[in-house]
Structure formats: C-alpha cells, structure tokens
Amino acid sequence: MRVAVSTRAALAAAAAALSLAVAAPLADAAPPAQTPAASQSGSAGTIIGTQARPDGWRGAAHGLAIDYWTRGADGKPVPASGGLLLPAGKAPAGGWPVVAYTHGTSGYGPGCGGQSGPDAKADRFTSRLLASGYAVVAPDYVGLGRFETGVHPYLNNDSEGAATIDLLHAARGVEPSLAKKWVVAGPSQGGQAALATAHMQSRYGAPTDFRGAIAVDPESDVEKVMAFLGPYVPPAPAVLEKAYGYLLAVLAGNRVADPAVDVNSYLSPYGRSLVDKVGNGCPAPTVPAGTAFGSLLAKPLGSPELRASLDRYMAVPTSGYTKPTLLLFNALDLTVPSPLHAKLEADFVANGVDHRTVLGTGSHTEMNAAQWAAWDDFLRTALA
Structure with a gap:
C-alpha cells in the first residue's frame, strides 16, 4: 500500500491530535471486587x-x-x-x-x-x-x-x-x-x-x-488522524509525549472490540509489547523520551479495514x-x-x-x- 505524507508538519499535526482526552489526574488503582461469572x-x-x-x-x-x-x-x-x-x-x-x-x-x-x-x-x-x-x-x-x-x-x-x-x-x-x-x-x-x-x-x-x-x-475525529500514522512517523515533541499512551490505549481497546481486523498485524514487536501492557495499572505503558511513533508500528494505520473498524469503535456521531x-x-x-x-x-x-x-x-x-x-x-x- 502506498501512503502519501506531505510534510513533517502533517506528522506533527497527527501526533498533536493524538494528545487527547486528559481531564483528570491518573488515580491509584483501588482493589478490584470479585468479578461475577x-x-x-x-x-x-x-x-x-x-x-x-x-x-x-x-x-x-x-x-x-x-x-x-x-x-x-x-x-x-x-x-x-x-x-x-x-x-x-x-x-x-x-x-x-x-x-x-x-x-x-x-x-x-x-x-x-x-x-x-x-x-x-x-x-x-x-x-x-x-x-x-x-x-x-x-x-x-x-x-x-x-x-x-x-x-x-x-x-x-x-x-x-x-x-x-x-x-x-x-x-x-x-x-x-x-x-x-x-x-x-x-x-x-x-x-x-x-x-x-x-x-x-x-x-x-x-x-x-x-x-x-x-x-x-x-475528543473527536482522532480516528481520521490515526490513518496518517505509520512506521515513517518521527518522535513526537516532548509536549506531546502523552499521545503515545492514548494511541496504545485506543489500539488495545480496538483489538478487543474487533478481533477480526487483526490489530497486532499493524504493530511492531515493540509496539505489541506496549499494547499488551495497557491496563496493568492506571498509567499508560512507559515509552522512553525520543521514541519515534513509527517504531511502534509495522505498517500504516490507514488501511480501509482498520479505518472502518476505528470509525465503528470511536467516531463521534x-x-x-x-x-x-x-x-x-x-x-x-x-x-x-x-x-x-x-x-x-x-x-x-x-x-x-x-x-x-x-x-x-x-x-x-x-x-x-x-x-x-x-x-x-x-x-x-x-x-x-
């Protein structure tokens, strides 16, 4: 698949748009209750x-x-x-x-x-x-x-x-x-x-x-911006580093919601190891400073199948x-x-x-x- 990405500015905008949805500080997890069968x-x-x-x-x-x-x-x-x-x-x-x-x-x-x-x-x-x-x-x-x-x-x-x-x-x-x-x-x-x-x-x-x-x-329209992300995306500026956690959390949730789309196939081994850690505590998995977004991905997220899946999953009506x-x-x-x-x-x-x-x-x-x-x-x- 050929993906056109015009400028570094476009990639920065994509990263910026993934820096979403924080309105409350991350809490310490409370002990879970026994889950009913x-x-x-x-x-x-x-x-x-x-x-x-x-x-x-x-x-x-x-x-x-x-x-x-x-x-x-x-x-x-x-x-x-x-x-x-x-x-x-x-x-x-x-x-x-x-x-x-x-x-x-x-x-x-x-x-x-x-x-x-x-x-x-x-x-x-x-x-x-x-x-x-x-x-x-x-x-x-x-x-x-x-x-x-x-x-x-x-x-x-x-x-x-x-x-x-x-x-x-x-x-x-x-x-x-x-x-x-x-x-x-x-x-x-x-x-x-x-x-x-x-x-x-x-x-x-x-x-x-x-x-x-x-x-x-x-939050709105982030699923459209995600379609521009792929192995070619450079590191996000320090101010946007929280965006890594949001991206990982969306992919972890979508992987469960729509297993037929095979989210794992879009992830590099490193990216998959991080997505696997989502939910192990309140914070997102730690990503070292300077990590390129692209290092988490094995192929672009803009395929028709994944785009349709993300639309179903999170697109604001x-x-x-x-x-x-x-x-x-x-x-x-x-x-x-x-x-x-x-x-x-x-x-x-x-x-x-x-x-x-x-x-x-x-x-x-x-x-x-x-x-x-x-x-x-x-x-x-x-x-x-």
Whole structure:
C-alpha cells in the first residue's frame, strides 16, 4: 500500500491530535471486587450490589457506589460500577433532576475510574452540579471500575454510552428520589462519552426523559488522524509525549472490540509489547523520551479495514441527535487540538444538529465565566 505524507508538519499535526482526552489526574488503582461469572449476568441495568458511602463523600449529602450489569465493546454482558451523588436538602416535587457525569481520562485499568471508590474525590463539575441541586450518576466506565473485566475500551462509543445509560437505570432502582428527566455532561473523554450517550439513548435501554448533552472539549475525529500514522512517523515533541499512551490505549481497546481486523498485524514487536501492557495499572505503558511513533508500528494505520473498524469503535456521531447539545470549546486546547473542535462544529452545522457552541480561550477543559454561564443556563432550561 502506498501512503502519501506531505510534510513533517502533517506528522506533527497527527501526533498533536493524538494528545487527547486528559481531564483528570491518573488515580491509584483501588482493589478490584470479585468479578461475577458471565453465567451469573443479569440484563443491562440490573443491580449487582451497592455500597454505602459516608455523608460528605465527594461533597455529596448522600452517596452510594453501585455495581451493575452493562455491556462491553464486544456487546457481551460485563459488570461495571459507578457513583450516585445526592445534593443536600429535600428533593423537589418530582424528584432530583439527574445529570449523568461522564469523566475524563483517569487511567486504563481496574480501579482507575475515580467515581465509585471510597477514596474518590469531588471535582469542579460534580461539585457545581450538586450545589445547583442536581443528583449525579457517574460511571467508572467498563474496565475502570471495581471489577477485573479485561482491557478498558478507551474512547469506545458503545461501551461508554451503555455504561452511562445502564447506571442511570440501576440508580433509579435503588433511589426513589431521582426524577425521570436527565441530562448527560462531561469533559474531554467524558465529552466524547456524553455525545455517545446522547446519540445512543433513543435506541438503547428502556425509554427515558432525556433532555440533552453538554460536551466540554470532547475528543473527536482522532480516528481520521490515526490513518496518517505509520512506521515513517518521527518522535513526537516532548509536549506531546502523552499521545503515545492514548494511541496504545485506543489500539488495545480496538483489538478487543474487533478481533477480526487483526490489530497486532499493524504493530511492531515493540509496539505489541506496549499494547499488551495497557491496563496493568492506571498509567499508560512507559515509552522512553525520543521514541519515534513509527517504531511502534509495522505498517500504516490507514488501511480501509482498520479505518472502518476505528470509525465503528470511536467516531463521534455528527447527526441523529434527538435533543439539544451544548459544545464548550477552548481555542488554545493542545490536548484535543482546536482544529478538531472546528471540524466537529462544522459537521454539526452541516448536518443540522440542534446545538449551541461557546468558545473560550483557555487550555484543555478550562471554563471561563461565559462557559459556566452557558453550562448553568443549559441545565436550568433542559431540566425545568
């Protein structure tokens, strides 16, 4: 196969676009729970168990960790975990309106989701939601929770959306004070997960009163950039070295989700050894400084088969949304480079997606006053 690569600048752009989806520090892995056998699985959204959390956990007046059944990137039943956070005071008539919070990249292995563990921390998004009177359900995502279920399918739309929707149903099964109306919101990887959930909710699970989505600097279009990567790619600049971990995690997840495409055949022996290590702890496998991207690959990633597979695995939908969306972008984002935000905005406009965009000038997932005001206004209007 012949691959045309015009300039070193194009390769740098490809590397930059892989520097994506970090919005939370990598956590220390919590001890995993005993994983139920597949033969014991219930239907998606079925509760496996709950663990009470003390008042004040993650800044909530009342909190609960929920173990439940969802589906993995391969479509098979898999146990997952997540957190339920309730604000202070008495629930309003009709119950607490719910925001499903989809978190940014927090690691790649069991116990790294950061949403349900005893030591899980509050963050600026969940704290604002609770202070505004919203209940929060927060999935760890498949492979990042309390169970040893294999590789986390990083940036996989189907598993992120299913984990979020199934946690919502599970939470409603244990907490009667939750309202029927809900919104999904998240930053970075969580922004992509929020869009995946919004697109999926009308065709997955029982019908719900879904009201819309907020995506803060979401990952998008990286699968298109990956097609330009191959053995010819030089080392990434030091500022982009985290991109190696993201690339390895995507390939590790796609390898499990679509074994027919034979991801291993695209990897050099060195690259395969690194992909095999994804999920052994929260951080990505260590790559020495100055390592060329190309040294991880045996052949270009631009084959029709792999491109189609990655599209199925992680491409952000740009049509087919049933409710409004708020996009909050930063022009100086270097983690998900701003040209990718511009591409997503252009696709939404071209496809007539009902959305509003508010642009800031900060770095990745920063929120200025206008963006916070838009966040608050969207939730207040959607959940009225």
